[in-house]
Amino acid sequence: MKKPLLALSLLLSTTSIAAAEGQLNLFNWGDYTSPELLEKFEKETGIKVTVTDYDSNDTALAKVSAGGGGYDLVVPSAHFVQIYVEKGLIQKLDLSKLPHHSNIAPEWMDVEWDKGRNYTIPWQWGTTGISVDTSIYKGDPNTSEIFLNPPEELKGKINVVPEMNEVVGLAVMWAGGKPCTEDVAVLKKAHDALINARQYWISMDYGTTERMANGDWAASVNWSGETFRSRLKNPNVVYGYPKEGYPLWMDSVALLSDAKNVDEAYKFLDFISLPENAALISAFARYPNGISGSTEFMPADMATAPEVNIPAEFKAAGHFLPACSGKALDYMTAIWTDLQK
Amino acid sequence: MSAAEKAQAAQSTRNGWLLSTPALVILTLFAVGPLMIVVVYSFLAPGQYGNIEWAFSLDGWRGILWTKDIFDDTYGLADANVTIFWRSIKLSVLTTLLTFAVGFPTAWFIATRPAKSRALWLFLITIPFWTNLLIRTYAINEVIRNEGLLNTVLIKLGLISEPLRIIYTDTAVFIGMAYVYLPLMVLPLFAAIDRFDMRLLEAAYDLYASRWQVLRRVILPIVKPGIIAGSILVFVPSLGAYVTPRVLGGGKQMMIGNFIDLQFGQGRNWPLGAALSLTLLIIVTVALLIYVKYANRDTAHGH
Amino acid sequence: MATKSFSVAKLPGFTATAVIVFVTLYLPILTLVAYSFNASQSVAIWGGFSWDWYVKAWNNDAVKDATVRSLLIAVCAALISTAVATMAALGTTRRKAFKGQTFIYVMINQPLMVPEIVTAVSLLILFGMIKQATGIQGIGYVIFAHAAFCIPFAYLPIRARLEGMDMTLETAAADLYASPWQTFRHVTLPILLPGVIAGAMLAFVISLDDVVITEFVKSGGQDTLPTYMLGQMRRQLTPEINAISSMLLALTIVLLTAFFLLTRKND
Numbered sequence: 080m081k082k083p084l085l086a087l088s089l090l091l092s093t094t095s096i097a098a099a100e101g102q103l104n105l106f107n108w109g110d111y112t113s114p115e116l117l118e119k120f121e122k123e124t125g126i127k128v129t130v131t132d133y134d135s136n137d138t139a140l141a142k143v144s145a146g147g148g149g150y151d152l153v154v155p156s157a158h159f160v161q162i163y164v165e166k167g168l169i170q171k172l173d174l175s176k177l178p179h180h181s182n183i184a185p186e187w188m189d190v191e192w193d194k195g196r197n198y199t200i201p202w203q204w205g206t207t208g209i210s211v212d213t214s215i216y217k218g219d220p221n222t223s224e225i226f227l228n229p230p231e232e233l234k235g236k237i238n239v240v241p242e243m244n245e246v247v248g249l250a251v252m253w254a255g256g257k258p259c260t261e262d263v264a265v266l267k268k269a270h271d272a273l274i275n276a277r278q279y280w281i282s283m284d285y286g287t288t289e290r291m292a293n294g295d296w297a298a299s300v301n302w303s304g305e306t307f308r309s310r311l312k313n314p315n316v317v318y319g320y321p322k323e324g325y326p327l328w329m330d331s332v333a334l335l336s337d338a339k340n341v342d343e344a345y346k347f348l349d350f351i352s353l354p355e356n357a358a359l360i361s362a363f364a365r366y367p368n369g370i371s372g373s374t375e376f377m378p379a380d381m382a383t384a385p386e387v388n389i390p391a392e393f394k395a396a397g398h399f400l401p402a403c404s405g406k407a408l409d410y411m412t413a414i415w416t417d418l419q420k
Numbered sequence: 421m422s423a424a425e426k427a428q429a430a431q432s433t434r435n436g437w438l439l440s441t442p443a444l445v446i447l448t449l450f451a452v453g454p455l456m457i458v459v460v461y462s463f464l465a466p467g468q469y470g471n472i473e474w475a476f477s478l479d480g481w482r483g484i485l486w487t488k489d490i491f492d493d494t495y496g497l498a499d500a501n502v503t504i505f506w507r508s509i510k511l512s513v514l515t516t517l518l519t520f521a522v523g524f525p526t527a528w529f530i531a532t533r534p535a536k537s538r539a540l541w542l543f544l545i546t547i548p549f550w551t552n553l554l555i556r557t558y559a560i561n562e563v564i565r566n567e568g569l570l571n572t573v574l575i576k577l578g579l580i581s582e583p584l585r586i587i588y589t590d591t592a593v594f595i596g597m598a599y600v601y602l603p604l605m606v607l608p609l610f611a612a613i614d615r616f617d618m619r620l621l622e623a624a625y626d627l628y629a630s631r632w633q634v635l636r637r638v639i640l641p642i643v644k645p646g647i648i649a650g651s652i653l654v655f656v657p658s659l660g661a662y663v664t665p666r667v668l669g670g671g672k673q674m675m676i677g678n679f680i681d682l683q684f685g686q687g688r689n690w691p692l693g694a695a696l697s698l699t700l701l702i703i704v705t706v707a708l709l710i711y712v713k714y715a716n717r718d719t720a721h722g723h
Numbered sequence: 724m725a726t727k728s729f730s731v732a733k734l735p736g737f738t739a740t741a742v743i744v745f746v747t748l749y750l751p752i753l754t755l756v757a758y759s760f761n762a763s764q765s766v767a768i769w770g771g772f773s774w775d776w777y778v779k780a781w782n783n784d785a786v787k788d789a790t791v792r793s794l795l796i797a798v799c800a801a802l803i804s805t806a807v808a809t810m811a812a813l814g815t816t817r818r819k820a821f822k823g824q825t826f827i828y829v830m831i832n833q834p835l836m837v838p839e840i841v842t843a844v845s846l847l848i849l850f851g852m853i854k855q856a857t858g859i860q861g862i863g864y865v866i867f868a869h870a871a872f873c874i875p876f877a878y879l880p881i882r883a884r885l886e887g888m889d890m891t892l893e894t895a896a897a898d899l900y901a902s903p904w905q906t907f908r909h910v911t912l913p914i915l916l917p918g919v920i921a922g923a924m925l926a927f928v929i930s931l932d933d934v935v936i937t938e939f940v941k942s943g944g945q946d947t948l949p950t951y952m953l954g955q956m957r958r959q960l961t962p963e964i965n966a967i968s969s970m971l972l973a974l975t976i977v978l979l980t981a982f983f984l985l986t987r988k989n990d
Binding site for chain 2: 728733735736737738740741743744745747748749750751752754755758768785803804806807808810811813814815816819821823824827830831832833834836837838839840841842844845846847849866868870871872874878928931932934935938949951953956957964965970971972974975976979984
């Protein structure tokens, strides 16, 4: 009876590799981390970064708050940062260990969710809109009607990325409200439209880059950078900015409270604050980042891409998703659960 | 029984327990014990961002069938949940039926091969059984996807002009599960048929029985234990399937397994997830008890 | 007689169905392997023969790490589960039925009966609690989770071997004044060994194949090959997955063939 228990405790403890020297565990969205960035970081610092993927803000938060995930850094979207702070899941950054902190672009420094950037370093920002395959759909791509009230030729060929805040946000704005609204009439309209439209969707899945490019899907609620990457493989793919309103977002890197490799994490955070390194992130995932002067290190096509440079006529329709009140969040979760079933 | 014999029996029992203890410890700590925590969690309140609050609540269990309306605070039947349960049960039953329909002739075929090649045929059915479930699911995905093997061949043959949209539908999950769980049906059927005395067939035919009569009245009753075993072996994992609907269902055609997973992620309702897990466990246990009852009755008949 | 029983055993359409079943069973797997040699980026369009995806998978650090981790977990889980299963098999066979024997059977077979997703969820909760309370990290959690569900797979062939064993040999050894340990070491174990090896191999394959429990139990940087593939499948379908699958497939087939020959030779 004693022996196995002894063996057990030995095994549980001695194989503890998470805090080994020169290691760093990054918990990030899937297909979002540039391999070149990690290679360069390892070459310069000798620190090997292990990336674990997640699919959504909610999954990441669930895993982190379940405890003992063994991660050092996480990359939540803006409206999740305050939740991490409130629950004590991420720690305040010691800015003295981040000599290049001032490289953060002025417009991304005093953001609402992290004034003065005491908790997070920008990773990338973008928009959530619609990608369509113009070989199948010739109409205007700049509307949420495409997934909420699909035209005949797109029925049964539409994908919706399963990210609650953004999908419900799009539907609420389509229904004439603002993100995080508590207006029951607007919520009801959005809810009914989503539930009704669901029958025309083929799937609610990630992996949009490949499947939009190879024609598995003819349209998708999708992120700007993913669409950009699809377009590079298949020129028929076009990105639409819903004129009824669409979400703007930024994902930022935060240091977890139970991080084991804190020194390594600071090195990484400072590393990505350098424009030439931030540019590597963008060159891979095709979203702009929030670091000053990184544009000149990026591929030339980033400067002109319609997915990156929001056309003037649609600029006003973009809304930064705020952190919602408890009540608004309850509504949103209820709609989402109903939709997911 | 003499005192010495008694002492020996006691010693034997003690050794039996002692030798089994290490296995029992591991199973208690990492398989049976954790189920108790799930029971506790199913009676707690959900935390706002996942996990639980340490407060007693029956909402987890109530949430299985009943739901609060989003906009007015009335309770009603959760038709969405019912849809998922119905889909899970329907697909599991269909999978069991299909695997039996094609698995029985296959098992019969293997069992009637000459002894030498029989081992090879059996081996051929075992390889997929031990092959990674994820790989097999991915393999079927390669066949049924829009530009997959099936559609390419059908279009080349001119039978269809547009690809059949199978992937991400209930049908895709059904095909996938039948493909993945087929060996689980064939193996016990084979074991039952293998013990079958072929001379019984001769006797039946000598008595002018038709082929159909032979199948219904002679073969099926005798291989019934194999049929029950195979059905349970297919039905139980089908009902709890997670990987196949996730890969082939495209996040929309959820089954109970995925629904449970959802509660621990985006659903942020761990108590509901715990209650759903226990519900699944109860259904499976009932199915197994029915199996045990039938299996015992059949052996009682046989002797 | 033999030929005659064949004609009566033939049922209309059965052979055709069986042939179709075997083709259907193997065709998808063969397609998967064939496309691992596809030179094209897409999993859909054939672009000629190439080894590129194997080279790519081989040079992919994430794949390498996941492979090493998968093998480490499978070896540890197989060793642990086989050791305890051998003991349990010795404890539950070849002696008079004793009180609690059924309970032991039920416990050992429990992982076969409880749906994987339920075990996965319960371990997620338990390990989360332990990790938060103690701060102890490591791959040990995954190893023990695997060891637990491998026990019935290791137990069954060992028990089958024991039940088929001739007890007179051991009695003879005891009559020749061999101590119980000597009898076990020199008589029981050598005869039992093929069963133990078979059990260990089954446990190894079962651990290597697990997706669901690992997916829920793993911590940061603890992806095994199957969980890595599951993640990739939701995102980027490239022939690299086919290449990884084919390699894993080859390993499974080699092990199974060895298992097949091992158990046949000793029949």
